[in-house]
Amino acid sequence: MENITEVLQLFLATENFVAIAVGVVVGVTVGSIPGLTATMAVALALPFTFSMQPVAAILLLVGIYKGGMYGGSITAILIRTPGSPASACTLLDGYPMAQQGEAKKALKMALYSSVVADFISNIALIFFAAYLAKIALNFGAPEFFWLICFSLTIIISLASGSMVKGLIAALLGILLSLVGLDSVFGSQRLTFGNYNLMDSISFIPLLIGLFAIPEIIEFYRKKVVPHLRAKASGAGVSFSEFKGSLKSIVRGSLIGVIIGAIPGTGATAAAFISYGDAKRRSPHPERFGKGELEGVAASEAGNNGVAGATLIPLLSLGIPGDVITAIILGAFMVHGLTPGPILFQENLPLIYAIFLGIMLSSVILLFVGSAAIRYFSLIADIPKSILFPIVLMFCVYGSYAVNNDTFDVWLMLAFGVLGYVFNRTGIPAAPFLIGFILGPMFEDNLRRSLLIGSNDLSIFVRGPITWFFIALTVGSILLATYRFITSWHKAKQSAGKPGAGT
Amino acid sequence: MMKFHSTGGALIKDPWDVVAGVVLLGFSLLLLFHLVPNYIGQPPIMQNPMMSPRWLPTIVGWLLLMFSVMMIIQGLLVADDAEDSGRRFERGPWLRFALMALSLVVYVGLFEMLGAVISGILATLILFIAHPVRTWWIYGLAIVFPVGVTLLFTGVMNVPLPMLPF
Numbered sequence: 001m002e003n004i005t006e007v008l009q010l011f012l013a014t015e016n017f018v019a020i021a022v023g024v025v026v027g028v029t030v031g032s033i034p035g036l037t038a039t040m041a042v043a044l045a046l047p048f049t050f051s052m053q054p055v056a057a058i059l060l061l062v063g064i065y066k067g068g069m070y071g072g073s074i075t076a077i078l079i080r081t082p083g084s085p086a087s088a089c090t091l092l093d094g095y096p097m098a099q100q101g102e103a104k105k106a107l108k109m110a111l112y113s114s115v116v117a118d119f120i121s122n123i124a125l126i127f128f129a130a131y132l133a134k135i136a137l138n139f140g141a142p143e144f145f146w147l148i149c150f151s152l153t154i155i156i157s158l159a160s161g162s163m164v165k166g167l168i169a170a171l172l173g174i175l176l177s178l179v180g181l182d183s184v185f186g187s188q189r190l191t192f193g194n195y196n197l198m199d200s201i202s203f204i205p206l207l208i209g210l211f212a213i214p215e216i217i218e219f220y221r222k223k224v225v226p227h228l229r230a231k232a233s234g235a236g237v238s239f240s241e242f243k244g245s246l247k248s249i250v251r252g253s254l255i256g257v258i259i260g261a262i263p264g265t266g267a268t269a270a271a272f273i274s275y276g277d278a279k280r281r282s283p284h285p286e287r288f289g290k291g292e293l294e295g296v297a298a299s300e301a302g303n304n305g306v307a308g309a310t311l312i313p314l315l316s317l318g319i320p321g322d323v324i325t326a327i328i329l330g331a332f333m334v335h336g337l338t339p340g341p342i343l344f345q346e347n348l349p350l351i352y353a354i355f356l357g358i359m360l361s362s363v364i365l366l367f368v369g370s371a372a373i374r375y376f377s378l379i380a381d382i383p384k385s386i387l388f389p390i391v392l393m394f395c396v397y398g399s400y401a402v403n404n405d406t407f408d409v410w411l412m413l414a415f416g417v418l419g420y421v422f423n424r425t426g427i428p429a430a431p432f433l434i435g436f437i438l439g440p441m442f443e444d445n446l447r448r449s450l451l452i453g454s455n456d457l458s459i460f461v462r463g464p465i466t467w468f469f470i471a472l473t474v475g476s477i478l479l480a481t482y483r484f485i486t487s488w489h490k491a492k493q494s495a496g497k498p499g500a501g502t
Numbered sequence: 503m504m505k506f507h508s509t510g511g512a513l514i515k516d517p518w519d520v521v522a523g524v525v526l527l528g529f530s531l532l533l534l535f536h537l538v539p540n541y542i543g544q545p546p547i548m549q550n551p552m553m554s555p556r557w558l559p560t561i562v563g564w565l566l567l568m569f570s571v572m573m574i575i576q577g578l579l580v581a582d583d584a585e586d587s588g589r590r591f592e593r594g595p596w597l598r599f600a601l602m603a604l605s606l607v608v609y610v611g612l613f614e615m616l617g618a619v620i621s622g623i624l625a626t627l628i629l630f631i632a633h634p635v636r637t638w639w640i641y642g643l644a645i646v647f648p649v650g651v652t653l654l655f656t657g658v659m660n661v662p663l664p665m666l667p668f
Contacts, residue, residue, distance in 0.1 A: 187543030220602035385633035
């Protein structure tokens with residue numbers, strides 16, 4: 001009873017409601033502007049959370065995340081430009097529907113299925129996070145060491161693009177995370193005598209540089225492309241149409257939940273698996289890809305089903321599953337909180353206040369999404385030539401605000417250039433960020449295990465939990481190797497075909 | 503998904519991968535044989551080498567070396583699926599890019615000296631000229647936005663920024 005009162009006290013603060021509403025509005029707006037991503041918005045919003053209470057800060061970022069997931073589908077449907085990779089699947093049927101004059105129907109279905117999937121995902125988060133955290137209370141340093149090994153390997157093995165590049169990105173992230181004073185011996189590591197680096201590399205300039213600056217550089221490096229305009233026209237979704245797609249929405253949501261709970265898999269995979277499942281079960285699979293309403297519903301349910309579920313490993317184990325949850329982890333740390341089983345023990349009211357806010361964000365998404373459909377043309381008509389100078393301003397001011405030092409602005413620009421080089425060479429930024437976050441945890445748990453075991457390496461195989469995570473780590477490495485070899489064979493086969501190559 | 507698109511003919515299938523691999527190879531060698539020994543302090547006595555501050559950077563260095571070699575091999579044998587990855591694009595005029603770079607220099611070089619408002623106005627004006635924005639009234643936004651965003655940071659969010667040079 002005492003806990004419930006405390007949860008309500010934490011949750012019912014006006015600041016929380018404002019944070020959720022602002023977050024969802026910003027997320028939908030940014031998501032529906034081609035070229036701006038939810039990741040960029042979450043990164044830029046992080047400095048604003050410094051002065052906020054922890055619950056409001058987390059809810060603001062979660063609101064942007066959820067709004068951005070839906071916002072990405074608006075541009076996918078109307079102008080065939082997915083606002084996020086996860087919305088790529090939505091355009092398969094959404095865009096043909098828009099061409100047939102049924103844009104509003106597609107957008108409404110995308111919204112309703114997103115809200116339902118989001119709600120189911122939140123329920124899963126509330127039930128499973130607490131359960132998993134309870135199990136994780138039995139974990140010691142060796143168990144966490146192997147869990148981090150598993151998280152790193154699964155993120156790399158399932159990441160898009162080349163596995164070698166994913167590994168390189170993660171290694172560079174780990175290496176940069178080690179810059180600063182060593183936590184055990186206090187010796188300097190790669191600081192080059194610079195006092196700004198002694199407290200390690202600041203997370204926020206790295207984040208902003210990596211995810212916002214490359215977009216700006218690319219915009220000014222590319223030839224100007226004509227600004228696309230679109231309108232949401234036609235009729236909305238009838239109840240019978242929604243009911244007809246409900247099974248696909250629920251199945252897609254569950255697929256999203258399962259995939260979201262595994263670190264590294266992401267919303268894109270969930271959307272395509274959900275879409276494939278709906279197509280396979282449909283009595284009219286031939287209509288998919290030509291403007292099938294159920295296709296829009298299934299793909300949106302898949303990608304939004306991930307949103308709540310990705311917070312399961314973050315909150316219960318302290319392991320971020322993707323870039324946005326990695327940023328949210330940063331927000332927790334800024335406020336002196338460390339997600340994981342201990343957080344459930346020591347700050348349970350805070351966790352449940354966040355859960356209530358996350359549930360509320362689904363309802364707010366419904367209203368904001370409806371308004372976004374109506375006023376989309378107003379949002380999307382703002383040219384990037386006006387938007388990007390503002391984005392750059394937020395980048396600079398936000399980085400400076402971390403330590404009130406121009407060094408962080410330099411750092412942000414350096415990471416921006418690095419992010420741009422990553423884009424050009426196809427090295428993914430997500431494993432870099434995950435490596436940067438998991439690197440110190442990896443080293444810390446390794447050292448603690450050695451200290452607990454008095455330098456006896458058998459501590460790393462001390463019980464069934466360690467063996468379980470070792471098996472998962474080996475499994476993910478084998479999966480990565482299998483994917484690498486099959487892709488290599490496919491490439492060789494396509495090279496052997498007549499007419500292949502240039 | 504790993505995407506390989508092997509093509510016959512050219513000696514190097516993906517020059518970007520080869521260049522990036524060579525740079526990374528050089529960096530890993532620099533890390534292993536110069537940076538780790540000279541820029542990472544180590545206590546004189548340690549019970550286990552795995553406890554050393556140099557242990558993880560060394561492991562990372564050797565793995566980087568291994569994977570950079572693999573990246574070079576990949577670049578020599580496998581072509582980039584450029585259309586999918588979006589790594590190639592049509593370049594705009596160099597002046598546009600140079601002005602964008604200048605706006606970055608204005609921010610980092612003059613931010614503390616001129617304050618957030620004036621450096622913001624200057625950088626935004628440069629970016630509008632870089633595009634170029636042809637509607638005259640939009641240039642007024644180059645004043646409105648920096649003032650608005652600075653007030654948002656300092657007034658609403660209580661984030662301290664150097665406002666003005668005086």
